[in-house]
Amino acid sequence: xxxxxxxxxxxxxxxxxxxxxxxxxxxxxxxxxxxxxxxxxxxxxxxxxxxxxxxxxxxxxxxxxxxxxxxxxxxxxxxxxxxxxxxxxxxxxxxxxxxxxxxxxxxxxxxxxxxxxxxxxxxxxxxxxxxxxxxxxxxxxxxxxxxxxxxxxxxxxxxxxxx
Numbered sequence: 381x382x383x384x385x386x387x388x389x390x391x392x393x394x395x396x397x398x399x400x401x402x403x404x405x406x407x408x409x410x411x412x413x414x415x416x417x418x419x420x421x422x423x424x425x426x427x428x429x430x431x432x433x434x435x436x437x438x439x440x441x442x443x444x445x446x447x448x449x450x451x452x453x454x455x456x457x458x459x460x461x462x463x464x465x466x467x468x469x470x471x472x473x474x475x476x477x478x479x480x481x482x483x484x485x486x487x488x489x490x491x492x493x494x495x496x497x498x499x500x501x502x503x504x505x506x507x508x509x510x511x512x513x514x515x516x517x518x519x520x521x522x523x524x525x526x527x528x529x530x531x532x533x534x535x536x537x538x539x540x541x542x543x
Contacts, residue, residue: 389533403522407515412418414508425497432486 392529392533410511418504421500425493428493429490434490
């Protein structure tokens with residue numbers, strides 16, 4: 381009669397072990413999914429930061445504005461050269477202003493993106509905490525049930541031996 385409880389105990393424990401392995405695999409799969417999502421988010425963030433960097437380097441403005449021509453003896457041409465120089469100076473100032481506004485826009489965009497990223501990470505952390513809390517709550521009930529089943533099997537075996 382001592383073999384009877386042992387016949388059911390071993391397969392039951394193996395089935396429970398298989399169930400626990402399956403649960404662990406599901407948890408590992410879910411963690412892998414979360415890590416892949418975070419990896420994709422980080423890649424997208426680095427790509428957007430790389431693409432938002434100013435591709436134009438701050439080169440000398442002397443390269444952009446041609447050198448002035450030597451003064452001529454005719455006053456009409458001097459007036460024309462002065463007009464061209466004023467237009468070039470205005471264009472250089474406009475170019476500088478557009479660069480500054482572009483840099484300011486990039487800076488603002490990076491700040492906004494970092495704020496969004498921080499909020500998104502906080503949201504994901506809260507979600508992960510909720511999932512972890514739900515899993516740990518469920519796992520504690522599963523362990524308790526398994527302990528109760530094991531205690532019942534031991535009690536049954538003891539009662540059968542005495543009876």
